[in-house]
Amino acid sequence: MAACPCGRADARSRPLAYAACCARFIESFDSAPAPDAESLMRSRYAAFVLERADYLLATWHTSQRPPGIEFDPGVKWLGLEVRQHRVLDDSHAEVEFVARQKSPGSPAVRLHERSRFVREAGRWYYVDGDQL
Structure with a gap:
């Protein structure tokens, strides 16, 4: 059984x-929306790892959604480290995270971001984020 790319662990770590x-x-995006931001x-990080542009676009809020996504070969x-998940109200939340990646021939880089999410019609969407 392959571990989830998002790094989530059970109660025993x-x-x-x-x-x-x-x-x-x-x-199962249509029938199983993520329950919280x-x-x-985490699922969007896994989708980046798995190069699932369809899921990334579907979970990006329409106000900020790009026309497409291209993955760097x-x-x-x-890895992913979630540093904070903050619920602002019933339909707004923020998640601070650090994601690390390495491109061929380049040193590893860290993406440290505080992302904003909104819930509409029972579904959470990524809106945008601030680099930290």
């Missing part, structure tokens, strides 16, 4: 399998 974690949101952020995602 064992990595959750992809099938028991983000797969349900990515593979942190789960959406050879990028290796090295």
Whole structure:
């Protein structure tokens, strides 16, 4: 059983399998929305690792959604650390995270961001974020 790219662990600190974690949101977007902003952020990270542009675009709020997503060839995602999940009200939340990646021939880089999420019609969407 492959571990989920998002790095979520169970109560005993064992990595959750992809099938028991983000797969349900990515593979069944229409019927299984992420229950909170942190789960959406984690599943979006997994979608970047798996190069699932369809899921990334579907979970991007229409006010900020790009027309498409292209993945850089050879990028290796090295891990995700969720630093904070803050619920602002019933339909707004923020998630602070650090994601690490490495491109071929380049040193590893860290993306440290505070992302904003909004819930509409029972679904969470990524809006935008500030680099920290």
